[in-house]
Amino acid sequence: MQRTYKFRLYPSKAQEKELCSHLWISKELWNKLLDATIRKYDGEKKFPTKSEFQVMVKDSGLYSQTAQGIAHRLYRAVRAKVKAKKEGKKWGFPRFKSFDRMKSLYYPQNEIGFSLNKKLKVTPFGEINIKKHREIKGAIKTLTLKRESSGKWFAVFCAEQEPEQPKMNNGGRIGIDLGLMTFATLSNGEKIANPHHLKRHEERLAFFQRELSKKKKGSCHRKKAKKEVAKLHEKIANTRLDFLHKTANRLLSAYSRIAMEKLASREMIMHGHGKGINDASWGIFTNILAYKAENAGSKVVFVDPKNTSKECSGCGQLVDKTLWDRQHDCPSCGLSIDRDINAAINILTRATLRTTNRSQDSREQRLTTTVGMTGSNACEDGAMVPSVKQEAMTLPQGRSG
Numbered sequence: 001m002q003r004t005y006k007f008r009l010y011p012s013k014a015q016e017k018e019l020c021s022h023l024w025i026s027k028e029l030w031n032k033l034l035d036a037t038i039r040k041y042d043g044e045k046k047f048p049t050k051s052e053f054q055v056m057v058k059d060s061g062l063y064s065q066t067a068q069g070i071a072h073r074l075y076r077a078v079r080a081k082v083k084a085k086k087e088g089k090k091w092g093f094p095r096f097k098s099f100d101r102m103k104s105l106y107y108p109q110n111e112i113g114f115s116l117n118k119k120l121k122v123t124p125f126g127e128i129n130i131k132k133h134r135e136i137k138g139a140i141k142t143l144t145l146k147r148e149s150s151g152k153w154f155a156v157f158c159a160e161q162e163p164e165q166p167k168m169n170n171g172g173r174i175g176i177d178l179g180l181m182t183f184a185t186l187s188n189g190e191k192i193a194n195p196h197h198l199k200r201h202e203e204r205l206a207f208f209q210r211e212l213s214k215k216k217k218g219s220c221h222r223k224k225a226k227k228e229v230a231k232l233h234e235k236i237a238n239t240r241l242d243f244l245h246k247t248a249n250r251l252l253s254a255y256s257r258i259a260m261e262k263l264a265s266r267e268m269i270m271h272g273h274g275k276g277i278n279d280a281s282w283g284i285f286t287n288i289l290a291y292k293a294e295n296a297g298s299k300v301v302f303v304d305p306k307n308t309s310k311e312c313s314g315c316g317q318l319v320d321k322t323l324w325d326r327q328h329d330c331p332s333c334g335l336s337i338d339r340d341i342n343a344a345i346n347i348l349t350r351a352t353l354r355t356t357n358r359s360q361d362s363r364e365q366r367l368t369t370t371v372g373m374t375g376s377n378a379c380e381d382g383a384m385v386p387s388v389k390q391e392a393m394t395l396p397q398g399r400s401g
């Protein structure tokens, strides 16, 4: 199993200059190779071979493995185009790159061009300061030095990891309702709030975006504002992802079976509900939970989301409510309970019913097939039509908090 690790780099001024110059050379090299490819094809109706590419990148001024990496990338892109054409598929031909579009330096082999200890030693930049916030498991295969739009540098390692034995998990079952007011409500009554600082960052982002739109095109101020916006975008994405990972880890270590609604988050975003923090997070969160479940020894079950908010978890009666009714009050059985907790209990009940409705054997078999196919422990109800989360549909825009 391959895993990637991304760490922030803190190059010195001199190193950054050197890194940028290598990106520049990479861009020039890419464009030169592409130009040669097109010329050769015009003349001979043939593309350069792998070894012809390798000869062309000699003495480029880049570290040899990095230069070979560029040749390899272009070679593969051309082959993909040829293959697609043969199969009658549409496929773009590789394009010339500007400096902004050339973002990474690739090191295909370990122990030759780089080594990682307290600092990252990379040919020919020397030792670069790195913030290694977690340990890399397994053998490092490749390194990519990456410059983001914000101007920050990162090291991305790809490591080959032995598959871990799934842990035994003796935790109980839980239903989770994802919401707009509260990020998640559990069927045991626990509420997980959205991180406060996320909202603050988002407000700042809105401010900077307004500022950016006022700046004159091509001006120095606009460039600066653009960088500011990119920085904030990155910060928000990181903060959000960090929160989602931590929440997923906590739930997976505590529960062996997690029930959630099956959400069509892409549809939600397309309908213009994609502005709030939550809508975007829901899909990512379910994804994280599903792929981490296997190693945690847990299972994630997705259930039909229809009427989970309306249905009474006590007696099953449908009780109409608007988004602003925060309480579920059942006229039939008298149950009075927080609306999100009511929904979370319904979600858990649906998952449990589904399990007991089928024989245990066939169910286990089905789960194993799912694991084999997708590499995760997510199991989905194939018979169900995806439907949009009711709250997202009924929420007027601009009131998502």
Ligand SMILES: [Zn+2]
Residues within 6 Å of the ligand: 312, 313, 314, 315, 316, 317, 330, 331, 332, 333, 334, 335
């Ligand atoms: Zn009831």
